[in-house]
Amino acid sequence: MIKAVALVATLLLPLAGQADDKDVLEYRQRIMKSLQEQTAAFGQILSGAGPTxxxxxxxxTLALSASVALKAFEAKVPGGEAKPEIWSNWPDFAKRMQEFADKTAGMARIGREQGVDAAVMEVLDALPCKACHDLYRDEKKK
Structure with a gap:
């Protein structure tokens, strides 16, 4: 009986690793989708089409999502829209993601302390999405 359990465990172990990678990828995609959706909603507000x-x-919400985004890439699981350059140039990617998290947190803090009109002045600096996406996102892989 013990040998049978050990055999089943040995056979299922590789599948558990695959499921973990799939879960890691799905989690990362959800975090990035959340950032995309929040940025779109925020853009609607700034354009006057959303409730101010x-x-x-x-x-x-952007700041909170940005604060966990880097962690979602640390497992270094390829796939989705993530280019391999994320992991081959990890120090640059990690630095950019941390700056993104810091700047969105700063924008939110200004919004709380000085009002949203003051915080809106930080938007372009806080949301440098395109610069990072140009290097590290393959939008063709949808």
Whole structure:
């Protein structure tokens, strides 16, 4: 009986690793999708098409999502829209993601302390998405 359990465990172990990679990839995609959706909603507000009373909530949600985004890449699981350059140039990618998290947190803090009008002045600096996406995102892999 013990040998049978050991055999089953040995056979299932590789499958568990694959499931883990799949879960890691799915989690990362959800975090990045959340950032994309929050940025889009925030853009609607800034363009006048969304309710301005939600501006601070979107700033804070962006900051929270950005604060966990880097961790979602640390497992170094390829796939999705992530280019391999993320892991071959990890120090640059990690630095950019940390700066993104810091700047969105700063924007949200300004929004809380000085008001959203002051925080809106930080948007271009806080959301440098395109520069990072140009290097590290393969949008053709959808």
């Amino acid at each position: 009373e939600n501006t601070l909530a979107h700033m804070e």
